[in-house]
Amino acid sequence: MSLQFYNTLSRRKEEFVPTIPGEVRVYACGPTVYDYFHVGNARAFVVFDTLRRVLERRGYKVTFVQNITDIDDKIINRANKEGRKASDVADEFTAAFRTDLAELGNRPADITPRATEHIPEIIAWVQKLIETQHAYVMEGDVYFAVRSFAAYGKVSGKNIEELEEGARVEVDPRKKDPLDFALWKAAKPGEPSWESPWGPGRPGWHIECSVMSMKYLGESFDIHGGGEDLIFPHHENENAQSEAVTGKPLAKYWLHNGHLKIDGEKMSKSLGNFRVVRDILSVMPRQVLRLFLLSAHYRSPLDFNPENIEAVQKGYEEIWRTLGRLREVLAFPVAADESFDKDVAAFAVGCGQSLARFDQHLDDDLNTAGAVGEIYSFANHIKKMLAQRTFRFSAASQAALTQARLQLMAMNDVFGIGEDMPIKNAEVQALQDQRREARQQKDWAESDRLRKVLEAEGFWVEDMASGAVLVIPAALGIKKDVCERKL
C-alpha cells in the first residue's frame, strides 16, 4: 500500500505524492511564545514529529519547518501585566519551548523561523497584497479583503455567507467585510513596533506563517500541519493571503490533529484546564507521554486521564522489559545445542510479518494506534520465544534475537521512545553471578536475599523457565497523582 494521508482540503484520504520526487517539504505550526506549552500543544508537536520520522523511514528527504510566533497580542498582554518588555517574554518562552520540546523527545526542526526576524519579508508581502488589490489600508492598519479572493473558504470548507451568519464577534465597522482580517496592525502607544509604509506597527497573526513557510519551502509545498482548531481562521487566512498572490495553493496536503481532552473537554488555554508539559515530564517519563499521545489516531480525540495513562505506562514497561530480556539473553555464550532452531526459524518469520504490519499502519494515514498495538504484539512475540522451557541460545537464536532487538528499537525510534538502558555496573553484575551460584547450590535463603538486594538497587530479577537468571534495570515509574487538578 502506498502512503496515504487524510487531506483537510478534500476531506478524504489521498495517496501521498510529493511535488518533487523523493523530497517532502513540511511546515508545522509552532507555538506563540507567551507561556509554557501544554499537553494539548504537545500532541500536535509529537504527531508532526512522528510524521516527519515516518516520511524519513519511507526514504524521503524531509525539510521540516516549525515556526515560532514571537510577536502577538497575548505576548504583549503578558508583558504589560508583568511590567516587562514583550521581547523578554518572547525570549523566555522561546527558550522554554526549545528546552521542553527536547525533553519531550522531539527532534529539532530543520528550521525554526521567528516572526520578528522576518519583518521585512512580511512587509514586502503585505505590499504585494495591496498592489494586487487583495488588501487595503485603513488608518495604519492593513486588512486582507476576503471578497477579493474567490477561493476563500477552501481550506475550512466554509463559505463567506455562512461565516457571516454565524459571526459571534463584534465587527470593526471600518472593514469592508466583517471577515476581513489584519495583515498589519498599527502600533498603539507603548506597543512594540516596526517601521512600515503604513506607519509603525506589527504583523497580524496569520501573515508570518505564510511568509516564513514560503520563504523556506517555496510558494507551494507538500504538507502543512497543525491542530484542528487552526483550520479556521488561521490556515484559511494563511492560504488566502498566499494563494491570492501566487495563484498556487500554499500546500498540497493539509493535515490536522484532533484535540486532547481532559475530563471530556478540550484542553485549552482559554478554558484554563491545561497541564504544561514541563510539569508532566517531572512525574512521568517522556516515553509514556509520547506513547499516550500516539495511542489514538491523530485525528481522533484523546482523553488525558489517569486510567489511560496508567494503561500506557504498563504497556511501556512491557516494551522495556522485553528489551531488557533481550540484552540479558544476547550476552549469553552461544551453545552448540541446536535443538531449538526450528522454533527460531518460525520466530524470525513472525518478526518480518510484524514489521510489515507496523509499516502498513503507518502508511495508512499515520495510524499510530495500530502501529503501537503492533509493537505490543511484537514484544509479546519475543517474550513468548524467550519464555520457552526448551529455549536454547544457539548461533541461530543469537542471529534471530539480534535482528529482533534491532527491529524493536527501530520501531521505538519511529515514536521517539527509544532509550539507552542503563549499564549494569560491576557490583550488580557480581550480585547477579552470586545469585546464580546460590541457585545452583539450591541455597534459597541466600538466593532470596540477593534478589532483595538487587530489587532495592532498582532491578527486576527474573528466573526463566529455561533456567536463566535475568537482571533488568527497572523502567522509570510514574506518579499516580499525575492527572490531579493541583498539578
Next chain:
RNA sequence: GGCGGCAUCGCCAAACGGUAAGGCUAGGGUCUGCAAAACCCUCAUCCUCGGUUCGACUCCGAGUGCCGCCUCCA
C-alpha cells in the same frame, strides 16, 4: 443558526467489502524452591433504521448521541 468530525468488548483502540488486531482490567488454569515474570484459556457482531452488494463494522441515506469550529487556541 451554519459547517465539520466521531460513534467497535468494563476502559483505551485497530481492522484493502468477505464474516471483529492489540493493550489495560477481570475470571479460570499451568509453570515455578519462593517471588517476579511467563504461558494457556474465557469475555463484543461492531449506536438505530433503511439502501447498494453474492457478501458491510467497512460504501450510500436518514435518525440519535457526543465532540469541535464559526473569537485567541495545537
